[in-house]
Amino acid sequence: MxxxxxxxxxxxxxxxxxxxxxxxxxxxxxxxxxxxxxxxxxxxxxxxxxxxxxxxxxxxxxxxxxxxxxxxxxxxxxxxxxxxKSLMARIVAFVSGLLLLVTLVIILNGLVIPTPKTATTQIGMTRDLGQVLFSEYMVPFEAASILFLSAMVGAVMMVNKNK
Amino acid sequence: MNEVIQGLKLMPIDYYIAFCSILFVIGVIGVLIKRNALVIFMSVELMLNSINLLIAAFSVYWNSASGQILVIFVMVVAAAEVAVGLSILVVTYQNTQSIDMNLLKRLKE
The missing domain is CATH 1.20.120.1200 (NADH-ubiquinone/plastoquinone oxidoreductase chain 6, subunit NuoJ)
Incomplete structure (x- = not known):
């Protein structure tokens, strides 16, 4: 299923x-x-x-x-x-993409991670994520809000520049 | 909701690795072959999403919530990046009437 x-x-x-x-x-x-x-x-x-x-x-x-x-x-x-882009550039991009794919799969398949039997883990629930976010990751959370503020100010500044 | 989900078995992690790698490579190829700046942004979003899914899969397999927090932060950064990038795009379009990447090669002139 x-x-x-x-x-x-x-x-x-x-x-x-x-x-x-x-x-x-x-x-x-x-x-x-x-x-x-x-x-x-x-x-x-x-x-x-x-x-x-x-x-x-x-x-x-x-x-x-x-x-x-x-x-x-x-x-x-x-x-x-x-x-x-031109046909040549497209072919080169395609080949390099395939090479990247092969490399990624080979590297990442070296990891050994046991598969849990069922998805009974509760870490994805809102309550548990919230507890982790607001205790362990409080400082990065606040930093993210500053990042958002600066992105907003930057976007508005750039579009309004030529007035 | 919990009872419905609890019956599900997880797929082997290899499947997620293969799927996310394919999605990431499609994004890379899109960045390389397209000249429309808007589509290049879409390809970047595609790459970010494949990475997000792989981080979430790893966090579920390791049974650790930190990975999912990291996914939330990646989403925050992606949203900020899109806002600034699209405003750059609009300014560029106002100046050059085009969003062709080949025109942007001559930005310093």
Whole structure:
């Protein structure tokens, strides 16, 4: 049962990730990317990381994709552009990507991690994550808020620069 | 919800490693072959997401919550990066009427 869900979600994610590269209209790229993110949220649920699944949908499909969509609508990109590189560059990129894949899989397969029998672990629940986040990782949490503030100020400054 | 999820068995970690590596490499190839800056940002998001999923899988297998906290922080950084990057993109478009990466090679001129 889990196997079918896993392979179904993985196939959907990889298919839509490839379609992000293949399709040439930016709006189609964006919609396929959202599909890919939904499949990844399903993977989080399969890992019993429920808080991460919900946060992933809210942050990516909710916030970041809407940001992309607004940018896309502001840019008015219906001009005819060949937005791929030359054939030679594409072949080289593809080959180097495959080499990277082989390297990653070989390196990471050297890890020996025993597989737990069932996903009975409760660490993905909101309560347990919150306890860890607000006790052990309090200082990085506050630093993240400063990072957000600086990103917000930077974005507003840059867009308003020429006024 | 707990009872429904508890029946699930975890897949071997090798499957997650293979799946996340494939997704990451698709992102890398996208950054390398595309000239549209918006699609390059999307590929970067794809890479960040594959890494997030792998970190979450490792944290579940090691039964440690720190990995999932790290995923949350990666999401925070990704959101900040997208906000600043897209604003750079908008400014670039206002100046050059294009988001072609090949035009951005001549930024210093």
């Amino acid at each position: 889990e196997k079918y869900i896993f392979f179904g979600l993985s196939g959907l994610a990889i298919f839509s990730a490839i379609m992000v590269l293949v399709s040439n209209k930016p709006i189609h790229n964006l919609l396929y990317l959202i599909l890919c993110f939904m499949a990844i949220a399903g993977h989080y649920l399969l890992l019993n990381a429920q808080f991460l699944a919900v946060v992933h949908i809210i942050v990516y499909a909710g916030a970041i994709m809407v940001l992309f969509l607004f940018t896309l609508m502001m840019l008015n990109l219906n001009l005819k552009l060949e937005l791929n």
